[in-house]
Amino acid sequence: MKRRHTEVAAGILLRADGQMLLTSRPEGKPYALYWEFPGGKLEAGESVEQALRRELQEELGITIAAAHPWQVTEHDYPHALVRLHWCKVFDWQGELQMREGQRMAWQSWPPTVRPLLPGAFPVLQMLAQERGLPFDARALGAEGS
Ligand SMILES: Nc1nc2c([nH]c(=O)n2[C@H]2C[C@H](O)[C@@H](COP(=O)(O)OP(=O)(O)OP(=O)(O)O)O2)c(=O)[nH]1
Numbered sequence: 001m002k003r004r005h006t007e008v009a010a011g012i013l014l015r016a017d018g019q020m021l022l023t024s025r026p027e028g029k030p031y032a033l034y035w036e037f038p039g040g041k042l043e044a045g046e047s048v049e050q051a052l053r054r055e056l057q058e059e060l061g062i063t064i065a066a067a068h069p070w071q072v073t074e075h076d077y078p079h080a081l082v083r084l085h086w087c088k089v090f091d092w093q094g095e096l097q098m099r100e101g102q103r104m105a106w107q108s109w110p111p112t113v114r115p116l117l118p119g120a121f122p123v124l125q126m127l128a129q130e131r132g133l134p135f136d137a138r139a140l141g142a143e144g145s
Contacts, residue, residue: 005074005083009052010039010120011067012127013089019106020127022113023059026100030079035105036117037086048085056092059100065091071126075119086123109133114141 013021022035040055049067056064067087074083098104105113109131121142128135
């Protein structure tokens with residue numbers, strides 16, 4: 001039987017200086033403590049933007065302005081086949097609060113936090129490409145590269 005996709009909204013929060021926000025996954029979830037872009041699964045009837053707005057409010061305590069849809073990628077994990085809807089976010093209101101006990105890090109290129117969630121590698125590559133920067137998956141800790 002064909003596996004169904006789990007739809008996920010993920011936010012690339014970008015500061016004016018170009019740094020991007022990465023957060024660590026809370027304990028108790030698959031890939032706990034891995035670093036990722038903040039976001040989460042769409043709930044029934046939600047659009048990507050609505051899900052992202054809800055997740056970033058729940059997880060980070062911020063209210064985002066526009067979410068700019070940017071890329072869609074997929075990753076096949078043992079626990080789920082996920083489709084990641086990546087949105088860039090340039091504006092938000094409120095102070096960042098790690099409401100689920102995550103860690104946060106503003107990162108320039110290349111990101112230095114480890115380990116990085118495998119499903120984030122394709123979009124990291126796209127971000128590097130967009131900036132005209134070299135992308136070395138092995139240096140970022142990608143397995144099998
Ligand atoms: N947020 C986020 N999820 C990612 C990234 N890369 C990646 O493969 N994923 C995957 C991991 C998970 O299988 C899925 C996100 O689901 P999740 O479990 O974090 O979502 P959620 O917050 O809605 O969790 P829950 O309601 O089930 O507790 O997407 C990423 O960079 N950010």
